Amino acid sequence: MRKDKVVAIDFGIDQETFIHRTERQFNFSIYYAPNETAAAILQVQEYLEGQRTRFDLPTDLSVLTDFQRQVLNATQQIPRGRIATYMDIALKIGKPKAVRAVGQALGRNPIPIVIPCHRVIASDGSLGGYSAQEVAAWKPRGNY
Template identity: 50%
Template sequence: MTSTPSDIGAVDLALAPELITIEPGALTRLHAALAERASREGLLDVAYRIVETPVGRLLLAATERGLVRVAYEREGHEAVLATLAERLSPRILESPERLGEAARQVEEYFSGRRTAFDLPLDLSLSNGFRRTVIQHLKDIGFGRTESYAEVARAVGNPRAVRAVGTACATNPLPVVVPCHRVLRSDGSLGGYIGGLEAKTSLLRLEAVAA
């Protein structure tokens, strides 16, 4: 018996649900295997994962040298990944395992069980004076704050208050490198890459846990 085109179409439609059935978790396992293989073969230059926090979903990205980017959702995670591909390497892949320790420390910080991060950092996204400021920010302890003017003096350029503000506003590693601990001289918040609500939340968390 010869099948007509309509018969063939009917058979294809009948088989379609079986053909597209995917075992639950299969794609996740395939992606993890791909990331592991890419990392093993030196083909993964930038790994990333998304973590849920009280200040929203944060993107964590790392190179072989260390954590290179922490991004708030309001920055646009897709845009951040595109920038990382342009500035660092297009070989980017989601790899939760590679960011496991960073994710654990972020969770401990937000739960009040960690007051300092102990992670290797890749500061290649900051250069010159901005990097100098970023390196100083790491020394502002949990529960403490400094003014933009105090930071400028600390890095040896008292007149560079505006430049300090720019460095904080473009900090590629917010939360981990605590630019939220820098305020205006009058005690007001100033700006923040994650938004003033997030900055307030971080300062309040540290005031309670300190």
């Protein structure tokens, strides 16, 4: 958390590793706020269990470039159960030639699931570079 906002989410690592990795990646201090963190964790769990379709979490993307924020903001508008292509996102932000850069920005998404980069696919229907195995594991349960 930073100023009561979520700056990053990661899965499968312990708290100390997460804090160290996030501080190093973003070059600022973060703090563990049990109440705020618990609310964020609960929302992600509810989402993955199909009990929530939207997140109500304040996020802080200030460490990203303007372009990255545009990509992630456009991605956040994709409804649950829908997909978009990298080209769709590039067109939505008014940068039709930036398809590859859209993919790179999605690869740097610090808040996966909340910002659903897993809903963006290549034009040929493939999953592209985003953690394809993890997304494939969610889909049979409908948790995407």
